[in-house]
Amino acid sequence: MSETPRGWGVFPSTGIPTVAFGNQKGGTGKTTATINSAAALAARGHDVLAIDLDPQADLTKGLGLGPGDENDASNPKNELPNTLTTDDGNLLDVLVDNPRTHDTALSEIVVDADEYDHLNFDIVPSHKDMGLARDWMDDASARLSLKVALDELVEEGYTYDYILIDCPPDLSVLTDAAFIAAQNVFLAAQTQATSRDALDDLWDQLESIEDNQQVEIAIVGLLANMYRDDGQSQKFLKAFDESFASMAPIFELPMRVAIQRAWDNGCDIFEWEDSNDQQVERDVFLEIAGTMKRAFDKAEVEA
Ligand SMILES: Nc1ncnc2c1ncn2[C@@H]1O[C@H](COP(=O)(O)OP(=O)(O)O)[C@@H](O)[C@H]1O
Ligand SMILES: [Mg+2]
Numbered sequence: 001m002s003e004t005p006r007g008w009g010v011f012p013s014t015g016i017p018t019v020a021f022g023n024q025k026g027g028t029g030k031t032t033a034t035i036n037s038a039a040a041l042a043a044r045g046h047d048v049l050a051i052d053l054d055p056q057a058d059l060t061k062g063l064g065l066g067p068g069d070e071n072d073a074s075n076p077k078n079e080l081p082n083t084l085t086t087d088d089g090n091l092l093d094v095l096v097d098n099p100r101t102h103d104t105a106l107s108e109i110v111v112d113a114d115e116y117d118h119l120n121f122d123i124v125p126s127h128k129d130m131g132l133a134r135d136w137m138d139d140a141s142a143r144l145s146l147k148v149a150l151d152e153l154v155e156e157g158y159t160y161d162y163i164l165i166d167c168p169p170d171l172s173v174l175t176d177a178a179f180i181a182a183q184n185v186f187l188a189a190q191t192q193a194t195s196r197d198a199l200d201d202l203w204d205q206l207e208s209i210e211d212n213q214q215v216e217i218a219i220v221g222l223l224a225n226m227y228r229d230d231g232q233s234q235k236f237l238k239a240f241d242e243s244f245a246s247m248a249p250i251f252e253l254p255m256r257v258a259i260q261r262a263w264d265n266g267c268d269i270f271e272w273e274d275s276n277d278q279q280v281e282r283d284v285f286l287e288i289a290g291t292m293k294r295a296f297d298k299a300e301v302e303a
Helices: 030-043 058-062 091-095 128-136 140-155 173-182 195-213 231-244 257-264 279-302
Strands: 018-022 048-052 122-124 162-166 184-190 218-227 250-254
Touching: 018 030, 018 173, 030 048, 030 058, 030 162, 030 184, 030 218, 030 257, 030 279, 048 058, 058 257, 091 128, 091 140, 128 173, 140 173, 162 173, 173 184, 173 195, 184 195, 184 279, 195 231, 218 231, 218 279, 231 250, 250 279
Parallel strands: 018 162, 018 184, 048 122, 048 162, 184 218, 218 250
Antiparallel strands: none
16 A cells, blocks of 8 residues: 555545445445445535445435335335436446446436435435446446546536445445545444454455556545444454554444434434434544544645
């Protein structure tokens, strides 16, 4: 990895701070971190776009724009459209140049937060067709497709303060496309034994992208997620600390049932209210948002 100073961001060609939330392991908290960091940045007054690059579409579903909940008639998701099955242009059409798909610009599929009470930031939803992305994005230009789409979005006049990208749980071409477009990576890992190896593999992937694509990539943070107050979590936090603390800030998010409940109800943790206090979760993400802002402010001053 290149020597980006600790906690500094890199500006991609759009000039907009862009962060990809990655880890090829599933269930580590990538989607949770993307949704709630976006919400925290929005709560701090920033204009944010969140992109759901995962064919599993958990970000889209977690913000209510997937299928409703047939087991719960009162679930607010039931009232919202299912963007995953729309016949209009979708994210695969944006990323892939294929005769079956028509030309679609990213701007055509942005869901405007102003149209929905529960949304605090714009989103680019995933789609059922995204399952074909890995087969269709098989040439080198596909790795650049998201970067090109974001450049075009900005040329069209879209302005955001931050763009956050939720990656699929793999090291596929989609994840490469996210890392190349963003140039800043935020890692979400669980405080458990298998995390270390996954992060080593991810590291190799980032190095190979830097070498092959001649781009600089910065690590802007690590979420040590589902942290429990036990020996196992402590041990892995120490290991994370030894490997990453010199490179990027580490944030701890404990196991909190409200995180899951907010997702189930199609909203972020700043929208979600139950009888418990959600301040612990909100504070972690506000801290991430503040640190992210400083990472790019520093880089801007230096530029
Ligand atoms: N800190 C947490 N406390 C409780 N549940 C969590 C926490 N972080 C994530 N989850 C839940 O764990 C599951 C996996 O998280 P998710 O963000 O979807 O992971 P990934 O995107 O890496 O696959 C989701 O159901 C999510 O709601
Ligand atoms: Mg996910």
